[in-house]
Amino acid sequence: MGDYVEALGLVFQWHVLLVIGGGTLLGLIMGALPGLTAAMAIALLLPLTFGMPPVMGMGMLLGTLCGAIAGGSVSATLLNIPGTPSSVATTLDAFPMARRGEAGRALGICIVSSFIGGIFSAVVLSLLAPPIADFALRFGPAEYFALSVFGLVIIASVSSKSLIKGLVAGLIGLLIATVGTDPVAGVQRYTFHNLSLLTGVNLLPALIGLFAVSQVLKDVVDYFGPERTEHSKNKMDHASPRWLETLSYWKVLASSSVIGTVVGAIPGAGGSIGSFLSYDQAKKMSKTPEKFGTGHPEGIVASESSNNALVGGALIPMLTLGIPGEAATAVLMGGLMIQGISPGPTLFTDNGSIIYGIFIAFFVANIFMLLIQWFGIQIFVKVLQVPRKLLMALILMFCVIGVYAVDADIFNVYLMLGFGVLGYFLNRYDFGTAPVILGLILGPIAESNIRRALMLSSGDWSVLVTRPISLVFLLVSAAFLFFTLWQNRRQTTSHS
Amino acid sequence: MVKTRSDALFHLVLLALAGWFLQEAWNLPANAAGGSLSPAFFPRAISSAIAILLLISMVRGLIAGTLLASDASDDAATTPGWVPVVGWCGVALLLVLYATLLEPLGYVISTALFLFLCVAMVSVLSRQTGERIAIGRVLMLALFSAVVSVAIFLIFSVGFEIVLPTIGVMGV
Structure with missing residues (x-):
């Protein structure tokens, strides 16, 4: 309890709140731009956190992550291009709604759904993370080695189209x-x-190089391609949060928030899986499933509440075990390590006020996400017009x-x-960059x-x-490896 | 599995790098104290594993007949195939040039130069046939590059107190 009180003092200072708000705003802007991922947004802002206290720096990065995921709905609605992979399912109903001239309504539903999903996952994170970390305190050197193997196997299996390439x-x-210098x-x-x-x-040049520079190099190639992003032709009507309309779909909100949080907590599952699962579940639960895909509010509620709930879920294994579930949390974890803080169970015992400060900062970031979208959405959709x-x-x-x-x-x-x-080349040939970062983090x-x-x-x-x-971690890793191999083989057979 | 000829080439580059890391690892001390692993164990084991997995991927490509398949061409592309390659190489070269000139020319001049050249190059490469370059737009771009580099310099050095390279003339 003392840690929580101290943490409140760390977060509720005007300059900390200002920085979290700034991070959220930048995240929203970057998430709105197609091609700029949440991982890239966090990597770009990492250097600014160096001189900041840990809670302030992490608060800004968490704001960026929440903002980027929520911001993805803007281009999904107006351009039919998901700003981030987790907004793919949002395009299915938000874009048709925008084409009917109701872009403001679609974005209003997105704002409320994102906020509720985010807050739900923040509550789950605060409740579940401490007991998981408490359990993980029993880990010795052998367990940590097995956990590292587990993390690498999972991210290599899911972040690449080929298991072999992901492992490479x-x-x-x-x-x-x-x-560098050998640790022993x-x-x-x-x-x-x-x-x-x-x-x-150094982790920072690796993070920025792998997630930001490589993405821009890809954008350069895409820029000359046939599918250059066009400006939105969908007119914006009044975009303010649609509280009553969104809350009227409370069952979809609840189920999607739960699905998003659970999927987020499974390392490697990823944003698009969570939002599609929620979308599918909402369709099955709906009295009017035939309306899905035609601009139906339930579809937007399902996708947006789920993808923001995923953020809090993904923080659970990252903070308690030091295992990031996907690229954005891997970069976020890099940010923590650059601050000199190693994620894992000891974080809860050694830096109690910092970890609870991070929880509170996550709540605050979600509130900023709501407020900035509420009052500023008309302004930051203009970012889509920047050449x-x-x-x-x-x-x-x-x-x-x-970096300099x-x-x-x-x-x-x-x-x-x-x-x-x-x-750039790892992404071009389907190896993926997230496993490289995880290898870099988990290697030492x-x-x-293992040597200890x-x-x-x-x-x-x-x-x-x-x-x-x-033994359990190693067995689960082996099972996951065989399952992915079997799945890849089945896909290859069905394609041929 | 290797899918195209250029993918196979990238596999070969990675294979060569893994081989080089492996060869360098043989120069590391192989003695370990107290039953533990030597400093050479991890580099040797990892580079060997990378090489084996890359070879498996190439053999699978060979069996599937995709090892030497040509890359898919984009029929819908309106620009010639060499344009994205030149654009990519140009941006990469400009980045190297930017890093090289950052300390000798200072942040403001090198950044203004980089922004101007980068946007100008992409604009020139993406313009339609017969489209003329308006001098007014070039001047606007030059002004934009100068204003942005000075503004970012002030924000970073005054706002965040981050030390950026200068040439010592009027503080920039």
Whole structure:
């Protein structure tokens, strides 16, 4: 209780609230722009959090994440292009509604649904995370190694179209993580007498390179393609929250918020899966399922409440176990680590006020998301009119400055460019970039813990299977691996 | 599984990199204390695993007959195929140039140059045949680049107190 009171004091300061609001606004703007993902928005804002206290910095990044997910509904409604992958299901009903001349109504439903989904998941996060973290305190080196394997297997399986390619991407991250001074013996590996590499590859250039630079490089190629984004022809009528209309679908709101939170908490499940599951469930529950896909409010409620509920759900494994479920939470976790805070169960015992501050900041970010959309939606839909070539150049400029500003080391800028090119090709050939980041984050954890576990067991590898929790993680990883292989094989057979 | 010829080429590049990492790992000390693993164990194991998985992916592509398949061409594309490649390489080169000039020219000048050249290059590459370049738009772009770089410099250096490179003339 004392931690909560202290946390309230950390969040409710005018400059902290201002920063959370600013992060939410930027997230909404970036989420509204097709092609700019939530992970990219967070990666771009990471450098600004360096000088901030942890709760303030994380509050801003959480605001950005909530804003980006909610902002995705704007382009989904007005352009029929989901701003983020989790808004794909929103296009099914919001765009037809906008074409009928009711864009404001569609966005009004999106605003309320996003807010309720977000707040619901914030409550679940606050209630469930502490007991899960308490359980995870029993973990020793063997369990942490098995947990790292579990996290890597899951993200490699789901973030790439091919299991082998996903695993290669995860292993590339692990290999890059071995650069620097060895965590146990202090031996230098792959440093080539470069002082900037002594402490390993800096996480920030990797995050910005893999998620922002690579995306802009892809946008450059797409810019010359046939499907260049057109400006919206859908006129905006009055866009204010549709409280009564949205709440009249309370059953859909409740079921979609639950589905979103649960799916979010499953590492690797991802936003689009959650919103499609909710959409499908809402259709089955509806008295008028034939209206779905024609601009029906229930469809919008299902998708939008689910994708924002997913954010809180995804924070549960990230904060309690140190396992991010998808790209945006992986970047968010990188942000925490850059602040010098390692996510995991000890975060709850060592930094109680910080973790509860993060919970409260998440509530506040959802409230800001509602208020900014409520009063500013007419203004920030104008962002969709900004020429893409200007936007691409500006984003690249922010990437370079953000990385350089942190420690005035130009080597990190070159490193970021290298990661950008690598990320571009990894995405182009379906390897994915999220497993690389997870490998980079989990690599040192996995290596130091397996070496510590073997030291304690005098080199006996059976320690990994004789401890029940470690055994469970390894078995689940193996089961997941075989299930994905079987699924891939079935898909290949059905295609041929 | 490898799907196209360029995918196979990327596999080969990654394979070469994994091989290089593996070879470098043989120079690391292989002795471990107290029954634990040596500093060379992880780099060797990971680079070997990457190489094996890439080879499996290539063999599967060979069996499926997709290893040397040509990349799908976009029939609906209105621009010639070389334009996106030149655009991509141009932006990548401008980024390297920006990073190289950032410290010698300072933030304001290098950023203004980068913004101007980046937008100008994309505009030139994407213009329709016969479309002329208006001098007024070029001047507007130059003004935009200068104003944005100065504004961002002030926001970062005054607002966030972040040190950006300068050439020491009038504080920029």
